[in-house]
Amino acid sequence: MxxxxxxxxxxxxxxxxxxxxxxxxxxxxxxxIDAVTSAYGAFGKFINKNGVKLSxxxxxxxxxVGSAFLGNDIYGIKLVKTDEFQxxxxxGLYLTGLSEAIVVxxxxxxxxxxxxxxxxxxxxxxxxxxxxxxxxxxLMLNVRNVESISELAANGDLSKVDLSIGDISxxxxxxxxxxxxxxxxxxxxxxxxxxxxxxxxxxLVIQTAGMMAIFAARPAGINDIILTGNLTQxxxxxxxxxxxxxxxxxRFSVPDNAQFATAIGAALNAVGEK
Numbered sequence: 001m002x003x004x005x006x007x008x009x010x011x012x013x014x015x016x017x018x019x020x021x022x023x024x025x026x027x028x029x030x031x032x033i034d035a036v037t038s039a040y041g042a043f044g045k046f047i048n049k050n051g052v053k054l055s056x057x058x059x060x061x062x063x064x065v066g067s068a069f070l071g072n073d074i075y076g077i078k079l080v081k082t083d084e085f086q087x088x089x090x091x092g093l094y095l096t097g098l099s100e101a102i103v104v105x106x107x108x109x110x111x112x113x114x115x116x117x118x119x120x121x122x123x124x125x126x127x128x129x130x131x132x133x134x135x136x137x138x139l140m141l142n143v144r145n146v147e148s149i150s151e152l153a154a155n156g157d158l159s160k161v162d163l164s165i166g167d168i169s170x171x172x173x174x175x176x177x178x179x180x181x182x183x184x185x186x187x188x189x190x191x192x193x194x195x196x197x198x199x200x201x202x203x204l205v206i207q208t209a210g211m212m213a214i215f216a217a218r219p220a221g222i223n224d225i226i227l228t229g230n231l232t233q234x235x236x237x238x239x240x241x242x243x244x245x246x247x248x249x250x251r252f253s254v255p256d257n258a259q260f261a262t263a264i265g266a267a268l269n270a271v272g273e274k
Contacts, residue, residue, distance in 0.1 A: 001058035004046070005267025006039060007087070007260075008066030009107070012230075013038040014260050015046050018267040020058075022094075026050055027260050035066030043074055059270035063087045063262060080270070087265030089113040089120030092226040094264055095255035102217045105262060106130065106229035110209040112216050115226075123216045128208040130231050136201045141194050149198050150234045156199025163187040175247050181207060199236065206231070206240045214248050227254045228261035 002025065007014040013035070017025040030045060032038035039062070046052065060077050062070060063084045073079055092103030093115050100116040102123075108131040114121045130146065138144040143152060158164075163186030166178030184204040189196075213225045227241065232254045241252040257264070 002052060002056050003058050003267055003270035004043075004060045005087070005263045005265065005270055006042060006060065006062045006064075006067075007084075007263035007266060008035050008039050008062060008064040008070070013042040013064075013066070014263040015042040016260055016263040016267040017046060017050065017052075018264075018271050020271065022268065022271055024257075024264070024267075027257065027263065029259075035069045039066065039070060040074065059273050061266040061270040061273075063266045080273070082266055082269050084262060085111060085113050085122040086120045087262045087269065088228065089115030089265065090118070090268050091261030091263070091265030092228050092255075094268060095228070095257060095261055096224075096226055096253055098224055098226070100222060101224040101226045102213050102220075102222055103226045103228060103261070104209060104213045106206075106209055106227060106231035110212065112213055114216065114220060114222070124212075126208060126212050128205055130205075130229075133201060133205045133231070136204075137198065140197055140201070143194075143198070146230070146234065149202065150236060152195050153198035153202050153236055154195070156193070156195040156197070158196070158199055158203060159187075160189045160192040160196040161185055161187065161200035162203065177243075177247060180243075180247065202234065202236045203240060206234075206237055207244070210241055210244045210252070214244065214250055217250060218248075223249070224251050224253065226258075226261075227252060228258045230259050232258040 003018050005016045012031045014029045016027040030042045061080045061082045063082050088105045103113045103115045105111040109127045109129040111125040112123045137149045163183040165176045165180045245252045
């Protein structure tokens with residue numbers, strides 16, 4: 001029998017199929033004009049693509065902000081709505097094989113969950129996330145596509161945008177290296193290009209989420225932070241998180257299929273139900 005987890009955003013839906021041995025059989029995302037259309041489209045595509053019969057499906061668990069717009073069934077199969085933060089934690093641990101970690105979901109905003117052996121605690125988050133990235137890039141650059149922003153930022157120079165520790169001190173300050181950010185957009189040059197500004201916006205968003213996660217991890221004595229969600233697909237996330245890891249002695253990981261972590265957590269709940 002097959003279990004399914006569906007993570008429904010405002011218009012993008014991620015779907016994961018999982019067998020009784022907790023092995024992922026397929027996963028993908030679809031985009032439509034609204035949450036309901038997106039969810040039904042994802043479900044229909046999954047069945048059609050994998051040759052699955054409705055009778056082959058054991059459970060369907062749904063999560064995400066868009067799940068509130070769905071009824072109690074899909075094509076006659078009962079829908080079970082499950083807590084998004086629980087799914088974030090379980091999905092993050094599943095993808096990494098860790099037993100305990102801080103799991104960060106980088107979506108429109110940023111959610112931070114302490115996950116440990118099936119016990120997942122929502123610690124809080126920040127409104128700085130993908131929505132911030134798109135909003136600021138739209139206002140400052142007239143670019144409103146994440147992939148385009150990342151491509152534009154590839155040739156950016158942060159020294160034209162951010163004030164660094166080296167700009168204000170000749171010596172390291174505590175564990176902070178000279179290139180560490182003292183103030184995002186604190187030194188915007190008149191000569192800053194669109195690429196420089198795009199990189200500055202990306203750096204602002206990813207650093208903020210990373211530092212929030214570090215603030216959550218250190219008091220709890222946790223050394224592992226798992227990054228999940230759509231923004232993990234941006235190439236610039238890797239040097240930024242590696243730099244934070246080096247300065248603060250924290251291990252950051254971006255597992256394969258990180259953007260599907262929440263849907264995977266929903267699928268795990270579906271498999272676990274008797």
